[in-house]
Amino acid sequence: xxxxxxxxxxxxxxxxxxxxxxxxxLTGENEYTETPNYPQIQDMALQARKLRKRxxxxxxxxxxxxxxxxxxxxxxxxxxxxxxxxxxxxxxxYSAMPLVQFYTRTHFxxxxxxxxxxxxxxxxxxxxxxxxxxxxxxxxxxENISIRRSDDDQLEESQKEDNVAKxxxxxxxxxxxxxxxxKVPHILPSQVDYDPRHEAFWFMGGSNVPDNVVNWRKQYAPxxxxxxxxxxxxxxxxxxxxxxxxxxxxxxxxxxYSEATNPEFKVEKFSYFPESVGYTVEFxxxxxxxxxxxxxxxxxxxxxxxxxxxxxxxxxxxxxxxxLEALHCQAMVASFGxxxxxxxxxxxxxxxxxxxxxxTQTVITNGHFISLYxxxxxxxxxxxxMIDKNMKHNICFGTAPMKLFETIExxxxxxxxxxxxxxxxxxxxxxxxxxxxxxxxxxxxxxxVIADIEDDNRRCWLEDRYKHLVSNxxxxxxxxxxxxxxxxxxIKHKTRFFEAKRRPFELGVNPYxxxxxxxxxPYIPKALRPYPKARKKFETTYYPEV
Amino acid sequence: xxxxxxxxAQHIGFMFKKHWLIxxxxxxxxxxxxxxxxxxxxxxxxALDFIKEPEVHERVDIIGxxxxxxxxxxxxxxxxxxxxxxxxxxxxxxxxISQAQxxxxxxxxxxxxxxxxxxxxxxxxxxxxxxxVKKAILSANVFDCEQKKLPKIKDPERPAYNFTRILGITDxxxxxxxxxxxxxxxxxxxxxxxxxxxxxxxxxxxxxxxxKENELIQFKDVSNILVTSNKPLKHEIDDxxxxxxxxxxxxxxxxxxxxxxxxxxxxxxxxxxxxxxLSKHPHTTWLxxxxxxxxxxxxxxxxxxxxxxxxxxxxxxIASSFAKQLYGEDIKxxxxxxxxxxxxxxxxxxxxxxxxxxxxxxxxxxxxKNVWFCKNDVKLYDSSRxxxxxxxxxxxxxxxxxxxxxxxxx
Numbered sequence: 001x002x003x004x005x006x007x008x009x010x011x012x013x014x015x016x017x018x019x020x021x022x023x024x025x026l027t028g029e030n031e032y033t034e035t036p037n038y039p040q041i042q043d044m045a046l047q048a049r050k051l052r053k054r055x056x057x058x059x060x061x062x063x064x065x066x067x068x069x070x071x072x073x074x075x076x077x078x079x080x081x082x083x084x085x086x087x088x089x090x091x092x093x094y095s096a097m098p099l100v101q102f103y104t105r106t107h108f109x110x111x112x113x114x115x116x117x118x119x120x121x122x123x124x125x126x127x128x129x130x131x132x133x134x135x136x137x138x139x140x141x142x143e144n145i146s147i148r149r150s151d152d153d154q155l156e157e158s159q160k161e162d163n164v165a166k167x168x169x170x171x172x173x174x175x176x177x178x179x180x181x182x183k184v185p186h187i188l189p190s191q192v193d194y195d196p197r198h199e200a201f202w203f204m205g206g207s208n209v210p211d212n213v214v215n216w217r218k219q220y221a222p223x224x225x226x227x228x229x230x231x232x233x234x235x236x237x238x239x240x241x242x243x244x245x246x247x248x249x250x251x252x253x254x255x256x257y258s259e260a261t262n263p264e265f266k267v268e269k270f271s272y273f274p275e276s277v278g279y280t281v282e283f284x285x286x287x288x289x290x291x292x293x294x295x296x297x298x299x300x301x302x303x304x305x306x307x308x309x310x311x312x313x314x315x316x317x318x319x320x321x322x323x324l325e326a327l328h329c330q331a332m333v334a335s336f337g338x339x340x341x342x343x344x345x346x347x348x349x350x351x352x353x354x355x356x357x358x359x360t361q362t363v364i365t366n367g368h369f370i371s372l373y374x375x376x377x378x379x380x381x382x383x384x385x386m387i388d389k390n391m392k393h394n395i396c397f398g399t400a401p402m403k404l405f406e407t408i409e410x411x412x413x414x415x416x417x418x419x420x421x422x423x424x425x426x427x428x429x430x431x432x433x434x435x436x437x438x439x440x441x442x443x444x445x446x447x448x449v450i451a452d453i454e455d456d457n458r459r460c461w462l463e464d465r466y467k468h469l470v471s472n473x474x475x476x477x478x479x480x481x482x483x484x485x486x487x488x489x490x491i492k493h494k495t496r497f498f499e500a501k502r503r504p505f506e507l508g509v510n511p512y513x514x515x516x517x518x519x520x521x522p523y524i525p526k527a528l529r530p531y532p533k534a535r536k537k538f539e540t541t542y543y544p545e546v
Numbered sequence: 547x548x549x550x551x552x553x554x555a556q557h558i559g560f561m562f563k564k565h566w567l568i569x570x571x572x573x574x575x576x577x578x579x580x581x582x583x584x585x586x587x588x589x590x591x592x593a594l595d596f597i598k599e600p601e602v603h604e605r606v607d608i609i610g611x612x613x614x615x616x617x618x619x620x621x622x623x624x625x626x627x628x629x630x631x632x633x634x635x636x637x638x639x640x641x642x643i644s645q646a647q648x649x650x651x652x653x654x655x656x657x658x659x660x661x662x663x664x665x666x667x668x669x670x671x672x673x674x675x676x677x678x679v680k681k682a683i684l685s686a687n688v689f690d691c692e693q694k695k696l697p698k699i700k701d702p703e704r705p706a707y708n709f710t711r712i713l714g715i716t717d718x719x720x721x722x723x724x725x726x727x728x729x730x731x732x733x734x735x736x737x738x739x740x741x742x743x744x745x746x747x748x749x750x751x752x753x754x755x756x757x758k759e760n761e762l763i764q765f766k767d768v769s770n771i772l773v774t775s776n777k778p779l780k781h782e783i784d785d786x787x788x789x790x791x792x793x794x795x796x797x798x799x800x801x802x803x804x805x806x807x808x809x810x811x812x813x814x815x816x817x818x819x820x821x822x823x824l825s826k827h828p829h830t831t832w833l834x835x836x837x838x839x840x841x842x843x844x845x846x847x848x849x850x851x852x853x854x855x856x857x858x859x860x861x862x863x864i865a866s867s868f869a870k871q872l873y874g875e876d877i878k879x880x881x882x883x884x885x886x887x888x889x890x891x892x893x894x895x896x897x898x899x900x901x902x903x904x905x906x907x908x909x910x911x912x913x914x915k916n917v918w919f920c921k922n923d924v925k926l927y928d929s930s931r932x933x934x935x936x937x938x939x940x941x942x943x944x945x946x947x948x949x950x951x952x953x954x955x956x
Contacts, residue, residue, distance in 0.1 A: 135742060138825070142745065146820040150751045154612055170748065174733065178741040181734040188674065188734050191681065194726060197691040289691050295937055296689040298681075411822065451936040463935035471693040471713045485557050 054385060058351040060546045065444030066453070067294040067345055068466040072516070073544040074201070074286055074349060075469060079514035080479055081285045082234035084201070085274045089239030089334045090310040092326040093278025094318050098270045100329040103204055103235060104336035105382055106375075106394045107265035108328055114423055115254050115374060115397055121429040122422075124183060128429075129422045132175050136421060137405075137413040139171035143367070144408055158309030161366050166242045168367040169305045170194070173243055176428050186431050190247045191298045196291030198239045199470075200337035202350040203232040205384030208271050216510075230384045233274070234286060237337035241304040244291060244338075249432035250300040250439075253357040253376055255395060260357065260378035265393040283479070287470040290341035294449040299345050301338050301360045303427050306330060308366050308401075324400060327364055327371055332396050335362045335375035343380055347443035353381040353390070356437055361427045369401035370420050372427065399423075458542045465542075480504060480511035517543040618810060629807035630755070630762040633859060635833070637843055640804040642851035644794045646858040648801040649758065651908040652901075652916040654791040659919050659949075660781040660900055666952030671944070675735050679947050680939060682727035686720045686893065687930035688937040694719075697838055720893050721834040725771055728947075729832075732954050740955060743776040745825040753816040754866040758908050761802060764811055765863040771832035772864070773954065774819065778827045779885045781900060781956070785917070793911045804843045814875060817867040828868050830887040830953050833860045837892065850923075853890070857899045858918055861888040865903040878907040879914050887953045896946055897922045898953065924949070 042048070061073045075081070087103070101108060143164060155163070173192065181187045209228050217223040259265075275281065290301065308330070311323050318326075339358050340350075348354045354377065362373040379392035406415030440448060450466065453459040482491070482505055489495045491505065504511045521538040529536065580590050608614065616622050639645040647654065659667075692715045699709040726748070733741045750772050755764040819826040835853055842848055865886040869877065872884075884903040889896060902917040928941035 131738075139745075142819070142823060142825075146823045147747065147750070148816065148818050148820070153615075156611065167748070171746075174730070174746060177730070178733050178736075179738060182738065189678065191685060191727070192730055193685075194722065291691060292685065292689040293691060296685065453935075456934060459935040463932065467693070467713070473693075473713060485559070 051385065057546055061349055062352045062442050064544050064546075065447045066450050066462075067347065067443065067448065068450045068462060069544045070347065070349055071286075071288060071344065072462075072466060072469060073546045074351075076516045076543065076546050078285075078512070079516050079518055080475070080512050081283045081472070082201075082236075083281045083283055084234045084236035084286065085204070085279050086282050087235060087237045087279065087333050087337070089198075089237075089241070089306055089330055089337075092310065092314075092329050094315075094322060095325075096277055096329050097325040098268060099272075099274060099277050099279070100333050101267050102206070102270035103274075103382075104332050104394060105267055105379060105390075105392075106332045106336060106396050107267055108332065108396050108398060111397045111399055114372070114426060117252065117254050118423075118426045118430065121426050125422045125425040125429055128176070128179055128183070128425050129418055132179050132425075133416060133418065133421070135175045136172060137416055139175065140168065140367075140405060140413050141408060141411050143167045143171060145411060156313075158312040160309075161312060162242075162307040162309035165307045165309070165365055165367040169242045169363075169365060172424070173245075173305070176425055177245075180425070180428055184429055184431060186247055186249070187428065189298075190245050190302065193244045193246070193291050195240050195242065196244055197289055198237070198241065198291055198334070198338050198341060199287045199289040200237040200340040200344075201286030201288050202235050202340060202380060203383040204235050205230055205232055205382060205387035206269060206271060207233055208273060210273060219508075232383050236282070236284060236286060237333060237340075239306075239334050239337060241306050241334065241338075244304040245302045245428075246291070246298045247300055247302055247432045248297045249434055251302060251359045251361070251430060251432050253359050254374055254397065255376060257357045257378065259395075260392040262393075263391075265395060267393055284472045285469050287472065288341040288344035289470065290338055290345060294345055295451050299342060300358070300432060301342060302430070302432060303361045303363065304334065304338060306334055306362065306364045308364050308369070327401065328373075328396075328398055331362045331364055331371070331373035331375070331398055335360050335373060335396065336377065336394060339375065339377040340380055343377065347440045347448075348380060350380060350383060352442055353379055353386070353392075355441060356435065356439075361430065363424065363427070364401075365404075368404060370404050370424070371399050371401040372420075372423055373398040457540065461540075461542050517541060620809075622810070625809050626811065627809075628762055629809055630764050630811045631802045631805035632764050632766065632808045632811065633805055634766045635768050635856070635860065636839055637804070637806075637841060638848055638852040639855045639859070640842075640852075641796060641799060642849065642853070642855035643858060644851075644855075645796060645799075645801055645803070646855040646862075647791075647793050647918075648796055648911075649763065649908065650858060650862040650916055651793065651905065651911065652858060652862070652918045653793065655785070655788045655917065655919045656791060657921055658788055659898060659921050660783055660956070662781065662956050663900070663949070663952045666955055667945070667948040669948065669951075671735070671947055671951065675731060676942075676944055676947065678731045679728065679944075680942055682724055682731065683927055683930050683942070684937055684939055685727065686724035687715065687939075688932060690715050690719065690723055692716065692719050717836045717838055717892070718834070721770070721836060721891065724893050725832050725834065725891065728950060729771055729773075729954075732951050736951075736955060743825070744829065744954075745774045747772045747774065747818075750818045751816070752818060752864050752867045753812065754863050754870065755811070755813055755815050756866070756906060756908060758801070759910070763802065763805065764808075765859055767833075767860045767863040769831045769860070769864060770834045771830075772818075772828065773830040773832075774825050775827050775829040776825050779829050779887065779956075781885050781902070783902070783917075783919075790917075793915070806843065815867045815870045817864075817871040821871055826868075828864050828884075828886045830889065831861060831864050833857060833888060833890040835890055835892040853892075854897060854920075854922055857888050857890045857897050857920070858901070860890070861886050861899060861901040861918075862903070862916070865901050866906055869903055869906060879905045887956070889950065889953060891926075894926055894928075896924045896926060896949070898924070898949055921949070 042052070061070055064070050064073055177187050177192070209231060213231060214227050217227050290299070292299070308327060311326060314323060314326065339360055343354050343358060346354070357376050357378050359374065359376045362375060364371045364373070374397045376395045378394050379390055381390055402420045403417055404420055405413045405417060408414070447453055450459055450462045453462065486503065501507060521541050524537060524539055583590050619625070633639070639649070643654070646652070693713040694716050696712045696714050696716065698711065701707055729746060733746070749768055749770060751766065751768050753764060753766045755762065833856065835856065837848070840848055840856070842852070865884045869880055869884045873880065880903065886901050886903070888899040888901065890899070891897070897920065899918060899920040904916050905914040907913065924943070924946050926943055926946045927939055930939045932938070
């Protein structure tokens with residue numbers, strides 16, 4: 001609290017000095033036009049004014065030049081981070097599908113064969129499958145039987161399954177890329193990542209207003225009529241695929257972009273609390289990370305492999321159908337999360353929708369069963385202002401889990417499913433292409449990442465601040481909290497009314513409503529200030545202005 | 547009214563904290579009781595005599611997610627009387643390469659690699675491949691998104707000063723990314739026939755147990771990348787003009803120094819791939835040197851010589867465990883030498899080595915010896931990091947890729 005006061009005093013003093021030197025603006029010569037040019041009449045209703053205020057923020061974020069500053073800007077309103085609904089790629093509560101579909105705005109389409117876009121690589125895939133068939137069989141035998149890895153008894157079944165799957169995925173990736181590198185040009189320059197860090201953050205409107213928000217509003221008379229005004233719920237996805245392949249060019253969309261508004265793809269609204277399904281809330285800064293920092297040129301994902309060990313952790317009573325849906329959920333949330341983070345690196349955010357579709361391919365496997373998904377991202381704005389207006393939906397094509405092979409007998413693979421292998425090879429053969437439209441309309445012309453900034457101080461400061469923000473490391477000071485004893489003796493029963501009111505809840509202050517820049521910048525000791533006389537006591541900060 | 551009094555009254559946590567403070571400062575007062583009792587003829591005993599014995603708790607069997615391991619002591623069923631000197635990939639030999647020479651009975655050909663490797667290393671690689679290597683270096687050092695605690699920064703001038711803990715890419719992750727990406731790049735740019743005959747494994751453990759001068763020694767090592775092939779690796783070596791470094795005398799140090807004794811071990815060596823597989827022959831092994839994980843037994847910093855010693859013991863572990871799988875546990879002199887290539891790296895420096903395993907009889911210094919060809923300390927780049935907020939890669943050395951490629955393709 002002290003630091004806030006210090007900051008406020010400081011800014012006020014600054015305003016005073018500025019006001020003294022303010023001058024009357026010079027009148028221009030072309031003040032008059034032939035026809036009267038009236039400003040647009042604005043709706044002055046409260047909701048309309050609030051909307052304009054929000055839209056002004058969205059517009060400011062759109063105009064920021066660099067990727068990293070946009071990410072800081074998304075986090076500007078909250079010093080302690082957002083209370084995020086945490087989605088992950090390895091835990092799905094019972095019946096999560098409606099929530100996941102709504103929160104990722106994804107229409108799910110069950111398929112048995114790949115979409116038509118893949119048909120052109122069919123022949124090449126056949127020949128590759130014939131060449132690699134025996135190698136794949138060998139690697140399955142090797143990884144399942146012939147290699148004795150040091151086994152850890154303390155691992156749970158799901159972890160063991162994931163470990164086996166991870167090794168098989170690496171081998172299959174190795175076999176296919178080695179074979180296809182000569183045949184298609186995009187394999188050689190593509191980068192393969194093991195266990196990358198995927199995180200995505202967005203705002204979700206359309207859900208019911210939580211009780212604590214309603215209760216808070218009830219305290220204030222002006223909010224009496226606005227108790228159930230919708231709020232944005234921040235959502236954070238965190239996941240770690242086994243392996244991803246990325247390239248400097250994006251994949252082609254599976255369906256034309258105009259199809260995005262097709263009413264067939266409409267997703268049913270899910271307005272219940274995510275907590276009631278089994279998701280939890282965590283305070284953290286929102287992060288968008290597709291496995292690499294801004295500046296890496298291979299910024300479009302082609303393919304990602306995920307494990308399905310978490311299915312073993314689910315209760316038996318959930319049933320087979322729900323397990324299948326959990327896999328679909330995993331594919332949707334993982335694909336959406338990765339693509340959203342990639343879209344953020346193209347300069348779009350949860351407030352500024354993408355102007356072109358992005359697509360990716362996702363494989364979920366345990367080394368024996370494989371399910372394949374093709375995902376197309378058409379929209380990323382789902383905040384309260386857009387949730388009902390936005391007609392676009394994302395599309396996910398997915399198969400049920402298919403057996404890669406039947407059994408292993410006498411160190412021989414029996415019944416290798418060549419169709420599945422072919423589909424997998426076709427995923428690799430899906431060639432990324434350069435797009436004809438502008439890829440980064442909301443980023444600067446010359447300055448797109450902070451490494452491009454010329455001012456040394458600004459660049460270094462932003463770099464440090466960005467990495468510190470996305471690391472989500474714990475704060476040095478503990479977070480503000482209402483202690484249990486206070487709740488009993490001060491809030492529920494007013495037994496200490498005679499004491500001085502010092503705590504935030506007694507002053508009617510929400511300590512969490514503090515902006516990211518509401519802190520004292522680092523102090524410059526006198527000895528380190530530039531010679532001869534410098535009055536500047538605090539270092540400059542370069543927070544984006546939103 | 548003082549605020550503290552109110553807090554004492556109702557905030558129980560605060561009260562306990564204060565109580566602890568007050569009680570912590572208590573001074574024993576001589577009440578004169580002891581003297582009084584003595585006068586009465588009652589024996590006074592020191593209270594400390596009663597609290598000396600720590601209470602022994604009976605072991606309670608708890609049903610948990612997995613069975614609890616038995617305590618590792620003499621009553622354990624796997625406890626063995628005879629101690630085994632153990633070297634793992636986490637510790638190093640005190641004398642480094644010289645001690646490794648004694649332990650493995652190896653002579654060294656310094657700065658000499660088999661001719662075929664030297665020839666292959668000179669072949670120029672296409673530009674696209676070098677671009678790929680640069681990408682891999684940047685991706686491992688700069689662009690990866692891991693943010694974990696890095697080692698504490700210490701200033702020897704002010705050892706108690708706490709610097710801000712930096713989050714970043716750990717050395718384990720950096721090495722993993724870099725070596726795997728280099729491997730992928732080499733495989734993608736090699737012929738399909740070559741890659742088909744090879745197999746690449748990650749993080750795989752080998753173990754070899756042997757007797758040396760009536761002492762049992764085991765090497766347990768993890769190969770971070772193990773390339774195996776369908777055919778045994780062969781090198782044609784003309785060793786007439788090579789000035790070998792002979793096995794040194796370590797006196798007054800014994801060759802088992804800094805090898806901790808273990809009483810729990812397996813007496814059989816272990817090569818991870820079963821013998822009926824076609825691609826079981828070890829070809830090239832990659833060993834990571836992670837400075838945060840590899841430690842001296844006595845806490846001194848690890849020296850470059852000790853790092854070089856790791857290459858030799860590591861390669862010996864893989865070669866000998868394979869030879870034992872091939873010819874049996876008791877084989878001494880091998881009918882045919884086993885060759886294994888080794889690349890050790892900390893991401894920046896590369897140490898290349900080729901081991902010719904001729905014998906597993908490592909006692910003494912006479913008779914058949916093993917041979918270690920090596921080329922050490924080649925730098926792939928000078929530095930790669932965020933330099934003033936910008937990704938930087940300084941002085942990339944293209945020659946290293948040639949050697950790595952030659953090791954794979956030979």
